[in-house]
Amino acid sequence: MRYAETGYDLEIDLARGNIERVESDPRLTELHLGGLGTSVKTHWDRVPPETKPFDPENLLIFGTGLLCGTPAFSANRTLVTFISPQSELLAYPMMGGFWSAELKYAGYDRVIFRNKSPKLVYIWIHNDKVEIRDASHLKGKGALETQDLIRQELKEPRAQVAAIGLAGESRVFTASIEQGRSSASRLGGGAVMGDKKIKAVAVRGTQDVNLARGAEFMEHMEDVTEYIRFRNENPIPDVMTILSGIGSPQEMKHTDEKWHTENFMWGNARTRRRDFWSKPNEENWTTAQLDAVQRLISCFNCPQQCGALVSSEGVGGQKYMMKCFGKLTYSMAAYVDDLGFNFRILQRATEYGVDSFSTPQILAFAVELYEAGILTDKDFEGCPSDKEGRFFWLLDRVARREGIGDVLADGVYYAARKIGKGAEEFDHNTIKKHEQLPLKLGMLDPIYFLMYTTNEKISITQIEGNFPQAAFPTREQREAFVKDWPQIPDERFKQYLLDWEPRGDQAIPYFPTPDMCSEIVDWMEMLHNIDDALGLCAGMGSFCLKPPYHIHNYPKLISAAAGIDMDEAALKKIVNRSRNLHRAFNNRRGMTRADEKPPEDHWKRRFPELEEQLLSTYYKFKGWNMDGIPTKERLVELDLGYVAEDLEKRGILKDGQD
């Protein structure tokens, strides 16, 4: 019997309409755990580096984490993996919601799609019965609308449905996959799904997920539950409200947005408005949010409530669900002071199915180009002149790939190059061709420098986490923070934090030192990789300060759930293996050190020499050569000799580079 996992994958060949239930090798779980780890391995084995994002050979994998469907709180992530049309690297956007657990209960760990369907279809997985069904009647339907239409059609209100909207069908590079209140948004999974002509994947399962040593597992979960209660009652003092709790940032609950609106950039990551949070604006934003949010809601088996059911008069009373930073991205990108606008446009954007980080920036980029005379009245023919109307109009064009929207739908990087005439200068907030959070800061932050440049996620919110974002002003605050910090992998991290000053010699950019930064970043990245393999929400582990899940309890939970006994060292080795395989996969597709740089204006004060030193120190710490490629020694140590061989054969790893 297999424990925690089901031991089966669904292999679906969309061109031939062939569906197979394939038993997976238990050894794969021992080597890569599940979730992101196992999927990276499949992509490495089956997707050669010549494969383009819209080639039939590009695999689209819907994966669950090892703990999804077990009683582990917040183990509900679905990991979607594919070669991104935007970065052309292996992307892995994740969504919470209810889909992954349902797939486990249907008897599968993953659904692996290859090739393309000749016509628009949806997949219906109901335990052992799996069908490819016609979806021509769903063409152009909204991503949320589609979910309910399919549930009605199947007469199965308990089916969980992941669907794309019009943007996915149009292969917009920022198209998302929507499911309940969650979405796998970043890097264009919706576009790959649309390219394969999959409108939706619906799942209903009524089978068991087994635990190897259930009683022992529940004892460990008892400790986790106690800690969740404790943290919910004891927010961390001396940090911003949204960093004080656990779960995703509680954007639906908290109305105080002084920090985001005054520290994040408005427009195309352009303008900081230090005096935005005035009394009238605060009132407008608070009222708009309280009016719109009808109920705080959660993902599968999670006590937190990071999402919300939203409805407002402005969206015609139509309800939708949202969470997190999407609450304010459209208002800020459009320079619209009224938060009601954000709730209105996000409803349409959710039905189209587009990423609410990248998309508003793309629209703001277009407005800037128009104002600069690079895009003309001809490009904007028929566009209203007010800020709100302009954004709605542009969003429609992008989702339909009409006119200028067709160019913009490839994202800022590609659009800038296609438009030319100096538009490249306005692409000032992408890393590896991917739009970043709209942040422009003063002093170079060495920890963030490494996270931004080196992580395969290419999105900061999925890299940062357990180490505070900034130094505490006073010694007393630091001492209070480290006093109760059981999550750290080593006591020395306490000293780093104690010694870290907001200003002076012991401050950024030179402190923490490159060596310390390497350890801190490696630790935070490792936690994300563990969560992503287990299917745990980062909001309960890697993403927040003092979380309930950490390096000291993960191995216990994995051992008891899956019956694969391991300690901390063994777990670290597994995620390092998957992480290096992921890097090698991207190296094989051409990614090198030259790609690992933040936008020029991300910080005003840059230190080129220090930055090179940071990168080199970190590469060395990771066991990578100075091009950012894992060394043979490192790969062999992680049982990845076959990867070293492949990289050598292709001339990516050269002799003597260790």
Added chain:
Amino acid sequence: MAKIEKKIKTITIDADKCNGCRACEIICSAFHAAPKYSSSNPARSRIHVISHRLKDIWLPVFAGEYAPAECMGRDKYVIDGKEYDECGFCRASCPSRDLFKEPDSGLPLKCDMCESDPPLSEPMCVQKCLNDVLIYEEREEEVEDEEVKLEDVEIGLESMIDKYGLQNVMDTVSRISMSKKG
């Protein structure tokens, strides 16, 4: 008839607080697995969160008595403008719907308030609902002495007979007993 003290157990459901996470379903199925906690499967749960997300409906309902026949009519509730499904509040496992039935056998499921030895402080669904949607209460009430209850085997058999007919069940029992005797 003699009066006896009876322990009444209730779970108050504050549905307005429900965030729809279904932790109650998962822990219920895990607790009732054999051996205990050896598996989880919400389809085996004796509590179920009826949900229509876009209609703002999240309604935990826990399984009541098995009903061998459908009601003569169905009910539908509209509260605060929200229309609940037919029989939405009903706790019975009955032929009109597939709620509260073992997915393998189709046998009815019923909440037993997690009775166990030693007894739990509260049923597991209440313990794992950290948002206090489910509130457990016990009280003593004086009631008239009841007749001796059917044993568990009889309850099971009766529902099998209702579902498959007396003859089928008798045939099956005799076939199994023949094969056991070898």
